[in-house]
Amino acid sequence: MCFVPCRLKVSHVISRYQSSGGSINHSNREQQMSKKRKSPDDQGFEESPPAGSSDQGLTDEKVKAYLSLHPQMLDDFVLESVSAETLDRWLKRKTSSRPADDTSAKEVSRYQDTNMQGVVYELNSYMEQRLDTGGDNKLLLYELCNIIKTATKADGFALYFLGECNNSLCLFTPTGAKDGPPSLIPSGPITFGTTIAAHVAKTRKTLLVEDIMGDERFPDGTGQDSGIHVHSVLCLPILTAIGDLIAILELHRHWGKEPFNLSHQEVATANLAWASVAIHQVQVCRGLAKQTELNDFLLDVSKTYFDNIVAIDSLLEHIMIYAKNLVNADRCALFQVDHNNKELYSDLFDIGEEKEGKPVFRKTKEIRFSIDKGIAGQVARTGEVLNIPDAYADPRFNREVDLKTGYTTRNILCMPIVSRGTVIGVVQMVNKLSGSAFTKTDENNFKMFAVFCALALHCANMYHRIRHSECIYRVTMEKLSYHSICTSEEWKTLTQLNLPAPIYKEIETFHFDINPFEEIWPAVFIYMVHNSCGKTSFELEKLCRFTMSVRKNYRRVPYHNWKHAVTVAHCMYAILQKTSEMFTELEKKGLLIACLCHDLDHRGYSNAYLQKFDHPLAALYSTSTMEQHHFSQTVSILQLEGHNIFSNLNSSEYEQVLEIIRKAIIATDLALYFNNHQQLSELLNSGVLDFNNHSHRDRVIGLMMTACDLCSVTKQWPITRLTANDIYAEFWAEGDEMKKIGMQPIPMMDRDKKDEVPQGQVGFYNAVAIPCYTTLSELFPPSSPLLKACKENLGQWEKIARGELEDVVPSRPCDSGPVKVDN
Template sequence: MEFLRLMMERAVAFWRNRRFFKFRSTNDNHNRNSTDEKDPKPKEFAEEEIHAYLKSHPEYIESYIMDEVELELLERWMIRRTQKAKKLNYANRKTSLSRWKFCVHADKRQMLEQLTQQLQMKPTKTHVLFELSSCISNAVNADGFRLYLVEEGTDILTVVMDSESFDDEGDPRIMKIVDDASIASYVASTREPVRFSRGDCDCRFPNGITDKDTQHILCQAVVYPDGSLVAVLECWRRRNGPKFHEEDEEIGYSYLVWGGIALHYMSIYINLNKQKKLNDFLLAVVKSIFQDMVSMDMLVIKIMNYAQRLVNADRASLFLIDSKTNELYATIFDVGFDDEIQNKMNSPRGAKETTEKLKSDEIRFPVGTGIAGLCALSGEIFNIVDAYSDTRFNRNIDQITGYKTDTILCMPIFIRGSLIGVVEMVNKRVGFFTKEDEEAFETFAIYCGLALHHAKLYDKIRRSEKKYRVALEVLSYHNACSETELEKIEKMGIPATLTKLADYSFSPFDVDEYQKVTHVIFMFKDMFSFNRFDQKSLIRFVLTVKKNYRRVPYHNWSHGFSVSNSMYAIIKNSKTVFRPNECLALFIGSLCHDLDHRGKSNKFMLDSASPIAAIYSTSTMEHHHFNQTVTILQQEGHNILGKLSSTEYKQILSLIKHCILATDLALFFPNKAKLCNLVDEEKFSWSILEHRLMVNAMAMTAADLSASAKPWEVQAETVKGIFEEFYDQGDAEREAGRVPMPMMDRNQPDQQASSQLGFLNGICIPCYSLLNRLIPETKPMLKQCQENLIRWQGIENDMKKKKESTE
């Protein structure tokens, strides 16, 4: 243990004084004798023995250091150890952040905070370097500093910044190097720190310190983590100041390591910031190009205008490829740099006027002619600094226009690997086109290609749309209501009062086809503020809806009217439950929910490979019903929502779609399960949009199935139509070689009662029970459905008895 104690004491003495075991080699007998007198016991051990023991027992050193040595002393040891390694092989050194994880100096943290602030205010390398130099100068108590900047990628000093020289805006002044900078040059080439005082004799610096006010200098290199030089910092003290010591060098070094790391990340930040600005510009370009794509000519003007702004060019031209003739052509070219053009292009009228003004006779020339032609031929970028010294340049255009071309940047535009055009930028407004311009323009060219490609597609679509409109006009002539029908409804007049319409028991069989139209208009006017709607448009809309219901046994105009009437009753009786826009969507959705129904189920449409099923793989017929609704609204004189704002129109149309799709019974079951859970767990809230949408869907199902909640006579009459339609589908399935379901087989009429029992028990009763919990005013629907269930149960029982008696 005595041996261990002595070893630990000597180890601490070594790191603190850097004289470990120098008593064996020193010529200072006095110090040696003094040490021996105070502690003679180290003589008993050989240096090799101590080294060997410490190497084999490192845990003892660690234990002592962790308990006894201060953190700042540990930090200095780490710096000295790193400097020693640096001197051995500085050129290959790469600073590791892990070497500085023990650095806890308060000034260092303050320096990093200052650098962070500087990075946010003025994120340039020059300003951050100046801020770093100020930190180090203060940390080593210097009177000032000089910061030498180097040429990128070299060790050559270019300019200098002085801590005492600033411009009018308060920024550090950058000056050319005029005084001797031999010390800074030496540090730049060797990366080794130098401490020098006036009067020191050093053959490396024959001129010494030339500045008459400077007495002492501490000069150090500022490097990136990979070892590349950024700058050289020279801190100085005046004649009355003390010399710089090794501790000052250590402090400066530790700051510079962190400063190099900060500068490294700052350069990354600057590059990212440049990229972000380019991305923001390109995003603005894409939005502008694709948002208002009206014509090819307008698109070409926008592309040229944005291209000019991107590379700061004075003129721009865009030539497209005619693949049939292998020529380049343009109707708009040589567009000047003009902010007024850009402003005009932002309005439809201004855009049209600008396009007409800039359009000229079409220019055509073969691929391979001139700079643009050669660019198209080779598919390469052409960056010409002096056009007149390039033999490929055609001077004829300049002679005709009187405009002198100096610099050119010409780039091909590709889409899916095929050349579609060439953009030519002429005369950089300041200097000449750089590599950075080429890279930015190359990225921009990708979006140009996409825009031009889609513009061509857009033109094709527009032509197709014209054909579609012609077909729609022909179809509308046969499929829309006639003026005679409109006049007939106007003569009939809209009833002033119809109190029974709000009863859940109202029978659709009590009114004829045209009375149903007047009743729908009455319900519409009764629920909604009619100054927001045009009455003639409403009459046309309802008449055309009536006309677009096919004459099938069940999903016909009578069914559409009945469902809209049931929704009217739900809305009127529940009063404030639904919001105005929801009421409008629910009513229109109910009225139109089975438009153009073919009397066949979704499954039948899929199995029979119907064209509609090819368009919509889920909720096939429901999607078709919604599209038919939109088609009617788009017909001239039919848009009952025309007076609404754009936002309100979109909202209501979205709600109508939600309501119509909700009539697909495949969606009923998951919707019911979610609602039941919410109600059972007391989590349902009318203020939550998602909950309201689920109730809207449940109300649509309730209205769609309302025949089951009508008085028995209405229910029985409706079921006749339902089964007739079922049997028609069964017949079609049998003709196609498929076996129909029993309830769709007209040869099994005894299945009617049992199928109705399953339908009422499995769908109708659960639907009305849940709706009753949410909207208590709908209880009559549940009650009537339960009564009908009892009647069907009775019929089923009678049939069973009859069957048993015959057997």
């Protein structure tokens, strides 16, 4: 550093100079210093020693010579002995002769000298102040670069920062009256063969180029088109202390000016290195402060959210070990409070032994005692801390615990554990090891520790509830499994059933009515699977088990029941029989199984109802709630022992068929039908429908599932009218539930508006059913009987709506007893 000579009361300077072989003439030093008496304006100096001093051998020249040879010693002296205020005055004196004009000139005028060492202190103070007060690092760096520009006598500069993905550069534009707030303008990628800034960002090495336009490495030069011809460029990377790239500084000199030299490079490099270290240091401090805040936050969160504990006893052991060490106690006990029975209880005890230097806690038979007894009971009742120096002298002490454990208690420190304003436990420290009793300091430390105990007990209670719920869940699942899995008698009987002869012909038609054959619906499904996929497609035993268990898992609701499942499966069978060459074996299997399972465990309520009333299923599945549940139930049955009908498939085929089933079941959500039908119609009308396109194929299968799900509208009129009655029975039941809580259901679900049923059916046919079967018949012409029957039933509803036909609900067929089967 270049400073005016300071007063020399530095004995260590003289001694070090003497040790280096120099002679000290104190009288000469005195004479020289006497010539430089302190002036009134020179507040940085004291008067020189009076004549007659013994300092004859030391002169100003010798001191200067010595300090020139040993500059580090001057640095050490200044840092150790000179105040910041003195340094500030020196800097002001050194720069006071230079004129100041505008604001920016005032900031940089004192840095005109390329020797920047003399301004480090002031610049450092300025930067630290800006950083400590949360100054913008980008703007601060820009100001520093402006100073370096002046110090290196550059004509201009550009400052680049990294883009969002750290693979590009952005030009920084500072704030200004015309330009608005600071901004980053994209400048280009970080790569070779473009600009000098991109090159330096890529290599992270300083470049000094005398003629930028003549350097073939940078065909784009500086990349700026400002109308000024740049000649020489000094480009430097600004790196953090750990080597991360912060920014790029690009200094310019114009044509006709002397190019930059190594001296300029050294000045810029030194100051950028210092600036990056200063910024990094302050950022680290900020990071530590934020980390402290984060730790406090995590601690606060952990008080209310600590539910990932499995080995709760291990947690309690760690808590009690820490508590013992905290107050230097011999034993530790933790009691939980049973408010229902007004008792304290514990089953984990400190037995006074150690293993590998750690106390041993033993889980024993639970000990319980009344909350009205003992020190712990007093603390549990009042919530106050008790410090008992002599336990047996205190009438509140309950000797029963000592009698049961065989341990003698001398003194006690007892602390309540409070959660949500309620005492949930008591921690009791027993027998101070060093000293006669627990101190006030122990008390204060223990209060802090009580927070962790509250956390541990909260976790213990939560874990106990979870374990209890798990036990209930297992028992429930066991009962459910028993009642939802078919018996061996049921599936074995199914393997022996054959269909009556008249069925074989009728089952191939779309209008086939399954109502008269309820007892053999499982056999009807087995026949359809064998006739469509082959008798060897599934193991008969597993297929029978699966079918009978599926039947058991359909609830007895008016419409979405086992009969509906078999009806939908039959419609799919009829379509596949007429289009079998268009589908793979896996698709045939998957679609038949999907139809049979598409309404498994249906509760008779719509998705909208479940979501509106926050049903647990709606929490599990936010969209297509029941459809996702149906698929989940399907997979659950497949996973039962002896029920996996796809066990003969390899893993790839197994995944494929499950995905076919999943997509098919989800497609029965009528809310998804409208978009699917629109997209499919557009593909069909534009002539671009491609069955080999997986997306197109999925849409076709989705439409098939909707057509099968709605197939009751394609049956003969008496069957269609009866089925409509079943559908509205479910709708009205849902509407009744809404009315119970004061909500008005939509007209379709309001039994008080049953007169509007015919008109509602006309609207449904025109909006949903007719378009669905029209598109299906265009895709598969053999399915046109479905469209024809749908139109006929629409005509019936229209007549009823116009009053031309009386709405008579046919009576259900009488039960004629068991169907005779062919052996």
